[in-house]
Amino acid sequence: MVILSMAMSVLWLSPSAVAAGAGDHKLHAAAEQVLTWTADDSMTAYKSAPSTATAGTTTIVFDNSTASGNTTGMTHTLTFDVSTPGYNHDVNVNIISSPYDAEGGHHEVQANLTPGKYRYYCAMPGHEMSGELVVTGGGGTDTTPPEVSASVSGDKDADGNYVGSATVTVSASDTESGVASVEYALDGASYAVYSAPVSVNEAGAHTVKYRATDKAGNVSPEGSVSFTVAPPPSGDTTPPQVSATVSGEKNPDGTYAGPATVTVVASDTGSGVATVEYALDDQPFAAYTDPVVVDQPGAHTLQFRATDKAGNTSPAGSVSFTIAAPSGEDTTPPEVSASVSGDKDAELCGVGDGDGVGE
Structure with missing residues (x-):
């Protein structure tokens, strides 16, 4: 277990994380507040974590050491979410910590928190540790809700x-x-x-x-x-008409050189269109609200359908297309050939060293 944990720590420890840990103990004096997270042997929850804070300069402490209860050498991270809607994305914290790293599992970084909500989690595979930090305005200047x-x-x-x-x-x-x-x-x-x-x-x-x-x-x-x-008028039993087009820059062979955009259009002359849905590459159907941009290299199929206000759903249609690999990636195998060299006439006549003809 110790060997595995040390190996995972080396695998996940990035240069940025090392830099963040260097000189951390000098940050307390500059920060307005100190927030501490701790971790132990659990993969489902941090041992302790703050829930509220005040906007401003903050020292963030992540303690995943033997002192915090980590007896197995398990590696954890304290990572701030920078993509999920509904949260602040202005603080980039990604501390990777193990009791066996250079800091003994105790790391500190400085951040400037702004009012709002931050989501944090452990990015190690299989770990389910996460939570929210609510930050209020410094000095309590904003006390009025939206x-x-x-x-x-x-x-x-x-x-x-x-x-x-x-x-x-x-x-x-x-x-x-x-x-x-x-x-x-x-x-x-x-x-x-x-x-x-x-x-x-x-x-x-x-x-x-x-x-x-x-x-x-x-x-x-x-x-x-x-x-x-x-309910819409009962006389409508005809499903909507729905179609899709694919646009983007194509190569001479018909593949797309970059992202492909799929636009779905639906119409219904009876009760009117209620919903439009799409499914990319056998994923479940989801609501279609804007053109779908696909940039992953390879072959793709996008299915689409529409439902009118009378509840009639169109048959699922589909469009297929291929996005080429980036130009810097060589996907063509080498060409290979063979040739035979030498004195063909001599070989055919049986001429060799010391041999005569007609002897």
Whole structure:
């Protein structure tokens, strides 16, 4: 176990992590606050972690040592998420730590935290350690939550019900620290990140709740909108027409030299289009909202379909295309040939050293 852990530590320890650890103990004097994470032998949770902080210069401490309870030499990381929507992405922390590294598992780095939420996790394969750090504005200057509202759009009948489907659009603003995230919950479900208008096409009464959080950590009061979706006229039994086109720069052999963009178009002359979906390379179908950009080299197939407000779903169509490997990558095998050299006439006549003809 010790040998394996030491090997993994060497594999994951990057030059940036080494540089971050050098001279760390000098940072306490410069930082406004010190936040400490600790780890032990668990692969599912940090032993301890802060949940709140104040914006400003901060010393981040990650202790994955024998003193913190790591008795197996297990390597962990403290990595700040820089891609998931709804979180701050302005701090790049990636500390790789093992009780057997040069620092004995105790590392410190300095960061400038801004108001909002940060997500952190352990990047070691198989580890499930993660959490959130909520940062409020320094000095408590922003104590006002965002303003958030929602509107419902769609075709209405004489009773005010939405025919076939309704679309809920949520808007939020914050004049101080700015909006960090917007969330919504449909019909009592858990809150989810709001990133695009929500389409509801199931007949019946519905309620959408919504809220927003600013970068200082202030959460708005919960708002809600209620509406009813009525079934579309029963006379529509024809599914939508849907098609897709692929665009991009092509090579002479028809492959795409770079990213390929797939655009899906759907129309319905009956009740109207309710949803459009796509599935790339046998992945599950997902909502189509914008053209799909594919940049991974190799052969690809994108399936597509559409559903109208009467519930009719079109047969799945598909487009296939290939993206060429980057020009710097040599994928062509060498050409090889063979030849025979020498005095062919002499060999054919049996002439050799010391031999005569006709003797």
